[in-house]
Amino acid sequence: QVQLVESGGGLVQPGGSLRLACAASGSIFSINLMGWYRQAPGKQRELVALITTGGITNYGDSVKGRFTISRDYAKNTVYLQMNSLKPEDTAVYYCNVDGLHYNNYTQRIDAFDTWGQGTLVTVSS
Numbered sequence: 001q002v003q004l005v006e007s008g009g010g011l012v013q014p015g016g017s018l019r020l021a022c023a024a025s026g027s028i029f030s031i032n033l034m035g036w037y038r039q040a041p042g043k044q045r046e047l048v049a050l051i052t053t054g055g056i057t058n059y060g061d062s063v064k065g066r067f068t069i070s071r072d073y074a075k076n077t078v079y080l081q082m083n084s085l086k087p088e089d090t091a092v093y094y095c096n097v098d099g100l101h102y103n104n105y106t107q108r109i110d111a112f113d114t115w116g117q118g119t120l121v122t123v124s125s
Contacts, residue, residue, distance in 0.1 A: 001104060002026040002114045004095050008080075009119030016123070017083045022095030022116055024076040029109050031099035034071050034078035038091035038121075048093065049080060062088070085123045092118040 008020040024031065035050035049069035050058045057069055068081040078095060095116035103110040 002028060002097070002101050002112045004097060004114055004116035006093070006095050006116040006119040009093060009121045011122045011124065012085055013125050014085060014087060014123055016085050017081070018085065018121060019082070020080040020093055020095075020119060020121075022078045022097070024078075024097050024114070027102035027104065028076060029100040029102055031073075031076060031097060033096075033098050034069075035096045036069065036078070036080045036093055037096060038089075038093045039118075040088075040091040043091075045094070051078065082121070085121075087123050090121060090123050092120050094118045 003025050004022055006020065006022045008018060010018065012018050020036065032053055033050055036048040037045050038048050039045040047060045048063055049067055051069045051071050059067060066084045069078065071078045098113040100109050101112045
């Protein structure tokens with residue numbers, strides 16, 4: 001009942017930049033945390049960046065100083081600006097959003113925690 005649509009992945013050369021976007025839609029009552037995670041082949045999913053309702057951010061150590069997370073409250077959208085990309089940033093990037101939504105089945109406000117479908121980022125020359 002809450003859907004996430006990600007965009008912005010692709011192929012980029014080392015040192016280049018990409019901007020990912022994730023738009024949440026549905027019967028959203030409020031959004032708490034919005035974040036990005038990534039999973040490289042053969043590795044576990046790891047935190048890239050989080051942003052709270054109050055705008056407090058948290059970054060994974062490997063991306064600090066290179067990536068910036070931001071959100072558009074009116075559009076229920078979270079962005080990830082990725083600069084100085086390295087080959088080791090190659091991964092599928094997943095958006096994650098949690099908050100409260102109107103549940104059509106229970107007909108009440110319930111919590112949700114939803115993942116996007118993932119978008120592939122490839123950093124290669």
